[in-house]
Amino acid sequence: MNSLNFLKSNKQNFYYFLYLGLFLFSISILDVAINAFLKINITSFLPGILSIFLPLILGFVGLNFIRTEYSGIKSLDIINKNINTNNFNAILTLLIIFAIIKATPPSLSWMIFDANISGDTKEACTGTGACWTYVKVWFRRFMYGMYPNDLHWRINLAFILVIALGFFGFFLRDNLKKYLALYYVIIYPIIAFLVIYYLISGGAFGLVWVETGAWGGLSLTFIVSFFCLIFCFPLGMVLALGRRSSLPMIRYISIGYIEFWRGVPLITVLFMSSVMFPMFLPEDFFMDKLVRVIIAITLFEGAYCAEVIRGGLQALPRGQYDAAKSLGMGYWKMHIFVILPQALKLVIPGICNTFLALVKDTPLIFVVGLAELAGMLALAKTNPKWLGFAMEGYIFAAIIFWIICYAMSKYSYNLEAKYKTER
């Protein structure tokens, strides 16, 4: 058995093994890196198979050397505990590191070093890399859709106003704080709607009318997401309470609603809203396509919100209901002051999930002819002058969507931390 221990470190030669292990590990990483970045194989003198597997073997032996129970060195212990627990994990770790190193140079050169951004036409893209010129030229379309170029300031101004109004609540005086919920649930959506309607749509105050068919791009993504988010949450809350109501009528209506909307695909709902719905309306009654789409998505996502919120309601112990009732609170007071504040806190992660899904579902409005960001991409990539750049466009859209969604999930973590209570 002693001969086996010969290859393991002990207290006396621990540092000797640590340095040797780190050295071997670095060599293996370096070998792969040089191979990937400089295209030089420093181990080419070895026979083929060995040359390929050498970094893996070296790294494996290195990681084996530095693996100890507990060393007292913080970073080393973290490595050992997380990515170097046994031989199998060590190999997985190495393979992942190698894959990342190998993938870096080609993606970097495609995205940056060999890419083009200058010029205004397809012909400017001569390199082998990405053609960012395409994104640059189409940028305004991706942001504002078919909205007239000289009127873009109206969209910008409307968004700035809406965001500013959103922050308004933070500066409210303390004695007005109790109206905050009222402001955000009822007043704010109405004001936001009016701002967007009059500024972006125009038609009054000397502003030129721009029909919603011309709206598009990222700004449309924002408009649709924004209204659906603020409307579907209260709807979900009402449905969640309805589903737990003791009145059978309300309960069955809520269950029926939720199960119906959860059962149909969003794409059919959108299609219905634009094709079927107008048939049921009187001749002279007109509802804008965009409004119909927003209503459709709100109704759809409201059902999902309801189920998430119901989960929170069910997580509360019965004692909370008992205590509130025993103090003489009726149904609404009990829910507003005791139940919902606790339940909504519990469902922040779930609600965030639903909201992220909603934002990423907005491209589906393409089926009714509204082109938000992803929709504009689909239009742009079929433009005869700019064929063949779908990849750049979708990467661009992916990055934008990722930024939006990451910001939202970060915000939800903040909310969670802010409203954390000890039980």
Place this chain on the structure above:
Amino acid sequence: MSEPIIKIENVNKWFGDFQVLKDINLDVSAKQKIVVCGPSGSGKSTLIRCINRLEEHQKGTIIVDGTELSENTKNIEQVRAEVGMVFQQFNLFPHLSILDNCTLAPIWVKKMPKKEAQELAMKQLEQVQIADQANKFPGQLSGGQQQRSAIARALCMQPKIMLFDEPTSALDPEMIKEVLDAMVNLAKGGMTMIVVTHEMGFAKEVADEVIFMDEGMIVEKAETKEFFANPKSDRTKLFLSQIL
């Protein structure tokens, strides 16, 4: 004797097929202190939860301070505002500070001005000796402190009757005393109290009457001294021999 403040007549209750309360009759007059004891599953908690209709009874009548408990929601809320309740699990609202726990119901149910409600709450917290914890959250307090806060919260509604549902059963032995002390003080102040508890020392000190329940029935109901000195039924004797 004056008209009883709580009148329970022939009350029956079933959970599904299982009958939890069988023909309960009980009159409680104002300022009376009653201790309810009995083995677990005997229906004591259910009985006092029926008094403020956290549970519905299916047969019989319960009249609290002249109001009969029925389907009428207005009546129920009115009764609940007059009947305070303290639970085994405290059931404080964890998202509100102790002070807010105490002022929530007075402000929103009794429409008391905020300032007045806060003064009242501080007075009640003073009574149970946790005024210095007023701005903490329930999760930051010990079990005994939480239960005393819960008593203060119930008292802030200025109830005529207080119900206690095993208030010390979830507490560490060391904290039982501080809660019982608060309850004894309350009893001395002349509150009408119905207490479900296994603390026989408390019963001997405070109670006017002790009720022994088993299998959903009131087996024995007697004056405190009489109850402990010579219990009549064999079931009571057995119970007392095990618990004392």
